[in-house]
Amino acid sequence: GAVVSQHPSWVICKSGTSVKIECRSLDFQATTMFWYRQFPKQSLMLMATSNEGSKATYEQGVEKDKFLINHASLTLSTLTVTSAHPEDSSFYICSARASGSSSYEQYFGPGTRLTVT
Amino acid sequence: GDSVTQMEGPVTLSEEAFLTINCTYTATGYPSLFWYVQYPGEGLQLLLKATKADDKGSNKGFEATYRKETTSFHLEKGSVQVSDSAVYFCALGGWLSGGSNYKLTFGKGTLLTVNP
Numbered sequence: 072g073a074v075v076s077q078h079p080s081w082v083i084c085k086s087g088t089s090v091k092i093e094c095r096s097l098d099f100q101a102t103t104m105f106w107y108r109q110f111p112k113q114s115l116m117l118m119a120t121s122n123e124g125s126k127a128t129y130e131q132g133v134e135k136d137k138f139l140i141n142h143a144s145l146t147l148s149t150l151t152v153t154s155a156h157p158e159d160s161s162f163y164i165c166s167a168r169a170s171g172s173s174s175y176e177q178y179f180g181p182g183t184r185l186t187v188t
Numbered sequence: 189g190d191s192v193t194q195m196e197g198p199v200t201l202s203e204e205a206f207l208t209i210n211c212t213y214t215a216t217g218y219p220s221l222f223w224y225v226q227y228p229g230e231g232l233q234l235l236l237k238a239t240k241a242d243d244k245g246s247n248k249g250f251e252a253t254y255r256k257e258t259t260s261f262h263l264e265k266g267s268v269q270v271s272d273s274a275v276y277f278c279a280l281g282g283w284l285s286g287g288s289n290y291k292l293t294f295g296k297g298t299l300l301t302v303n304p
Contacts (some may be wrong), residue, residue, distance in 0.1 A: 075231060103289065114192070114294040115232075115277070128289060164231070174290040175220055175281045179231035 073099050075167050077180035084155055084187055092150045092183045094165030100145040101167035105177060106138075109162040121148055145170070155187045190215045194278040194295035201268055201302050209263040209298050211252075211278035219280040221245075221254050221261040222292070226275045235263075235276070268302045275299050 074097040084090045094104060103122050107115040119135075121127035121142035129135045137159075139151040148167075152159055162184050166177040195210040213221065220239040224232040236245030241256035250265045261278060278295040 105292075112296060114296045115292075117291060117293075120289045120291070122289075166232075168290075174283070175222065175237065175292070176234070177292065179224075179233070181229060181231045 073167075073169060073178040075101075075165065075178045075180040077163075077165055077183050079183060080181065081184040082186070084185070086156055086187055087154055089151055089153045090155055090185060092152075092163055092165075092185070094148045094150070094167070094180055096146045096167045096169070096178070099167075099169045099178075101148075102145065102170045103168040104142055104148040105166045105168075106140060106148075106150050107164040107166070109164060109182070115164060118150075152185065155185070157187045160185055160187045190219065190280055190282065190291075190293045192278050192280055192293055192295035194276075195298055196296070198299040198301060201300070203270055203302055203304050204267045205302075207263070207265040207268045207272075207300070209276055209278075209300070211261045211263065211295060213259050213261065213278075213280050215259075215280055215282065215293075217282060219282040221252070222279040222281060223250070223252055223261070223263050224277040224279060224294075226277065226297070228274070232277060268300070270302045270304050273300055273302045 078093045106118045109115045118133045119127040119129045127140040142148040164182040166179040191214045222237045223235040225235045226232045236247040238245040238254035244253045252263045275297045277297045
């Protein structure tokens with residue numbers, strides 16, 4: 072089946088530093104990738120949608136200069152949290168949609184736990 | 189905007205008990221509805237879906253019917269197993285304005301624990 076991986080699975084960084092999270096589709100090509108954020112006991116909130124080779128489309132209220140998304144290939148998207156602060160601590164989840172698949176078919180990664188100290 | 193409200197957990201049941209997790213939604217247009225399941229340490233997986241009113245989605249003994257009149261998509265299973273222990277998310281899907289991208293809107297998730 073379609074598998075999406077994320078790396079790292081958890082990361083701790085100091086306030087003011089930047090951290091990069093990778094999302095890979097392992098056995099399929101993903102024309103579209105999605106980044107979500109999840110707070111404890113809250114729903115997944117879509118942060119941005121990225122199509123390979125294009126700039127990401129950010130949801131309202133998400134700072135594009137703080138959360139840099141690069142979808143450079145059909146199997147890799149990265150989310151960089153720049154100048155991280157404790158309020159950025161959260162669970163970040165990516166998903167990917169395969170080329171030619173139905174619009175709703177997204178395959179999710181296991182998530183990355185970010186803690187900013 | 190679109191929103192999903194689902195039953196807050198956690199829900200704890202004994203094996204072979206009947207399960208219902210309530211889900212209601214608010215949306216413009218005609219969304220598709222989904223249930224996702226997340227097992228410990230894994231990513232969300234699509235459990236079942238319904239794309240129009242009165243459709244029933246089913247998979248692995250789970251069922252949910254798209255009720256437009258009550259804007260609901262309740263998840264049910266007649267006899268749960270220990271292996272069903274997971275977090276369940278209700279979601280609705282629709283196209284963003286302009287039709288460029290498809291967006292999923294999730295509920296908060298319900299933790300189900302099934303005891304032997």
